[in-house]
Structure formats: structure tokens, C-alpha cells
Amino acid sequence: MVTCPSCSHQNPDHATHCEACYIPLPVAAPAAIAEVSPEAKTQEMTSCPNCKAEVIVGASFCGNCGLDLRSVPHISLELPQSIAPQLIAPDSIPPLPPVAAQIGALPEPEINLAENNKPPEPITASGKNKTQLQQISAHLFHVQTESKIEIPPSLLIVHIGKPNNLIPPDIDLSGFPDSDIVSRVHGDIRNEGDAYYFEDTGSSNGTYINNVPLPPGNRHRLRAGDRIAMGKGDKVSFIFQTTS
């Protein structure tokens, strides 16, 4: 059941346009995301150092007890890694149980961790945690030149435009044909969790999503296959594509 945000009509599942008022409906789970998320759950799991509940590697909070896992990222992240043997039998290693206990009991675990538990720390600083994050990689397919542009997965906001003094573009379109209709600060792609949004940040010639103008300030949730055209006339157009 999809309830229309505009007229509250209850549409059947899979409706993309409201049957009553024909406005485009928000899509709950696009295919790409729906396929990825179960994998993410089954892949890299570890246990919460406080309550031993299962949590996903890279999670910020424990879903069971609410512990801030970012304050103890090292233990949870490195468990399945190379130092795992040391930590898997916590009873045999003296420093660890107090740490776990302190984390559960004390509000300021960070300091204690650093002082008491020196051996694991240097290993944890290896920065491997970033690569473990399960993410869909997305790219833009430029229709006119049939080329792919990767959307940098590390950035939460990807600025699209041409070189300027205010906001340097992350995706620079100045080299593309007809790029004169693209504004220097044209739009943003925002990456929020597993969803991507497009926003026009006040371009001169506007942005068209699937041939429909996107009003400045409105966000459009991108789905695989969406056509983003910068400016009028469909001259600089991209297809948003995802690969899981």
C-alpha cells in the first residue's frame, strides 16, 4: 500500500503515480537498494561489546542497547580482522574484560580505552573500516558522449558545475559539449545513507528530471534510470545508474 502524500489515496503497491490525482509517488524501495540491503545484513556482522547483540560492521550505534559504537570502533571493527585471535578469547587476556566492563558502566569510555588498552589501538588505526562499508556505487552516464562519471562515494555532497571562486565542483562539466548552459554552481547530489538526492542549487537554466523541471530548492530522490538534464533542450543529460 502506498499512500499518496497529496490526496491520501491508498494506492496498491508498485504504483508510481497516484491513481487518484496522478502526482508521482515517492518510491519506498528502489530495486537496487532492496537488493543490496539483505546482503549488507548477512555480510559483515560483529557483536556489540556491551550486550553481545549482533551489529553490522561500521554501525554507529548498537541496535539493542544503544551503545555508541563509534566510541569503541576499534574492537568491534577489528574483531574479524587479523588481531581477532587475541580478542576472541577475552578471558585469557587480562586487559580486555575491564575494558568491556568499563564501557558498559562508565560514561567516559574513550579515555580509559586509550590508557588501559594500548595494544589494540595502533592496529585499529589502520583505517580499514572505510572499505568495509557496504555501499552502492553510483555513477552518471553522460548521454551525449556516452561516458561514465563516477559519483565519489566518500563525499556526502557532490557539487556539480564548473570551476568558480565559491564552490569548487566535484564533478566538473566544463569540458563537456554544450557546457555553456551549465551553471558554475548548478546542483548537488547528496548521498544520505542508501539514497541519493539531486538538488538544483539555483542554476540559471534549470534542471530537468525525466523531462520535468525541478524547482530550485526541491530535492529529487534519484532512482536508477532517472534522466537528469542540465539546462533546457536536453543538451547536457545524464542517466543516474547504480551498480550493487
Place this chain on the structure above:
Amino acid sequence: MQVNLSGRLSDRFFDPNTAGGVSQRQVAISVSAAALTEEQAPLNLCLVLDHSGSMGGKPLDTVKRAACALVDQLSYRDRLSVVSFDHKAKVILENQTVDRPESIKERIQALRSGGGTSIDEGMKLALQELSKVKSGVVSQAFILTDGENEHGNNDRCLQFAQLAAEYGITLHTLGFGDEWNQNVLEKIADAGNGAMSHIQTPEQAIAEFSTLLRRVQSVTLTNAFLELELPEYVRLAELKPIAQVSPDAIELPLQIHPSSALVTVRLGDLMTTERVIVINLYIGNQIFDQLKTSKANQVNILTAQVRYDLPAQAQEALLTSPIQIEATLDQDFKPAIDPEVQMHIFALAKYRQTQLAETKLHQGDRLGAATMLQSAAKTALQMGDERAATVLHTNATRLQAGNDLNEAERKQTRMVSKTVLQVSPPS
């Protein structure tokens, strides 16, 4: 080829990875009568005129003048009958050919105002008069009123309209002034497969009459039905899946035959003016099984056919050759939205959103209605219908300011939502 029939899919490409495997699509089917050189069937026209007390003075005089002007435009082969009603109805002119226009005009001029309003009585007599001649003619009724159906029964009106449709008689309604009930007149016109027009000032009467007359004179094929056949992987939307969007927006009731997977929609008359019907569909993922078996990447979504009568040659239930609407299946999905179908969808969206706004207004939810009207105005702008956008936006602003819409504004809203007024008049 007497009928031009064609159809387009809102997006002919399908994504094999759609969530849940179901895609929603709209099909726009356009139907028009081919411009024929052969002779046209004579008209069988009935004027149903309101001569209640409120029509007294200038309104009735103009209507009489408009009716007389209409008589002059009819050919000697056409048939005319005139019914007038107040709280009762009577036949002013029995069904006859227009060979002595002067005496017909005298009868019309003799109309005097007085009494109440009972539309259904007038409709009943009109149907009786029109059904005196059954075949070889194009049967039409013009129903003109200026007020609420205060002495009649609105449900009975609707029943008569449905009966008329079954007889192959088309009903057009004309609202005079600003006091009439747009819901009743719209329902009559929609059920009777006709048009609704609004005569705001008496001066417009003659123009509106001749617009309608031009429309009915261009009717060459009558009693048309659109027949749709859906494969098992396609289903219709649950709510009002079929609607006409051009020349005006009308929700089309459909009949489903459970045995044959056939859906029938009554279209009424076919004119040389194109009629566009939008069908809202869900297409299941089984469509990709078709791809495996058939090898070709074109898959049938819908088969459409039109059944119609040709009154000029007294032929009935003729069939056009069926057309197939096909989808293209491709592993690399790229949406390609058909801009023409998109326009038709906007037209329907504008109508639906305005209707929802009116319902909300009726329920007393003024802000909700204003929001809905705003989105209707936005839709109108997207389709380039600036006049409608202006009217809808102005009314939305009035509602937001806490004012109510007066009767004239409500009628205007209904009219702009139903039709698209062309910027350049058709040649």
C-alpha cells in the same frame, strides 16, 4: 478506413529490475472519425429549454434567438424537436424535418417564462421525441438550464442520461448564468457522452449554441465502444482506470466481461476531432517470460478495437481492425517518457486535482482545497495551459486568504479543469 485508431505507451521501455516486478504505465489511445467525402447522416436534434421564471426577460429572449439561429443552420433533411420545461415539461415542437423553418421559429418565439425547474421531466420527453426516429440519424439533445433542479430528482436525471446512452442518444448540457448545478449537468453530459458548456452572459448563448452545433454536425459515426483486451500479465488500475482527456476530461465507466478478459468502454459519437483516452495499467514481471519464449523484444500489452455504427448507411456494430500496444524489453533500462502521453496525463491530473479540491471544499477543508488547487495550477502550467493555471491559481489564493469561491468562480474552475483551451484556434 472510417476510424483512425492509434495508441501510445507512456514509456515503452521496461526495467527488468523494477521493485516487486510490477511497473505502472499509461496508455493514450486516440480515436477519431476519418474525414469522409461521402454524405453525412441527418441530425435528429432535440432542444430542451428551461423556461422557468428565472429565465424571464433577457435570458429567455437570447435563448430564443439562439435557438432560431440554430434552426437556420440546420439542413432540410435534419430533424428537430423542441421540449420546454418549468416544473412540468411539454413538447413545443414534435419531431419533424426542418423543411418549414419559419413555422418552427414561431413556435419557439411563443415560449413564455414562468414556473420552477425540473430537468428530468424535460429529459424524459426529449428521449421520447428523439426515439421516434431510430436509425439513419445522429441523435443529439441540447439541454439548457439556468438553475438548480429544484422540482426534479437528480438521480432520475442520471438514469435518463444512462438510458439515452443505451439508445445511442448523446446529451449535451448548457449551463446558463451562474446559478446552475455543475455537478448535475456534468454528470448528465458525461453519462450521455456529450459536452458541457457554460454560457456566462446571455450574449454568449449564440456562440455556444453554434459551437455545439458544429460539434454535432461533424459526427459521422455513433454509438462507438472501445474494446480492450488485456493479456494476463497486465491489469487495470483499481481506481478509475480509464478516462477521456481530450477534447474534455471525462471519467469513463467501464464494463468488464469476466469470461473473455474483455473491457468495454462506451465512447458515444466519433467526430473528426480526435478523442484521447488514457488507461492506467500495471504490468507484471511475467512480461519478461514472454521475452524468453518469443525471442523478439516486442511484447503486447494491450489490444484495442472500436465498435461503431455508421448511420449514413444504416450500418451497425462495425469493427475496426485491432491495434496492439507493444512494449520494448531491454536489459539496459533507460526511461524514454513519451512527451505526448505525458501531456495527456497532465490533463487528467489537472482535472483530478481540481475535483479533489472541490471535494475538500465541500467538506469544509478550505486550506486542503487551496493546496490541491495550487498543485492543479502547477500541473496546468506544466502542460502549458496558462489560462487554466491563472484561474486555478487565483482561486487557490482566494481560498488561502480565507474567502469562499462564488458560484461563477466554481463554474469557471470546473470548466478550465475539464478542457484545454487552445491558444491558437483550430483552423
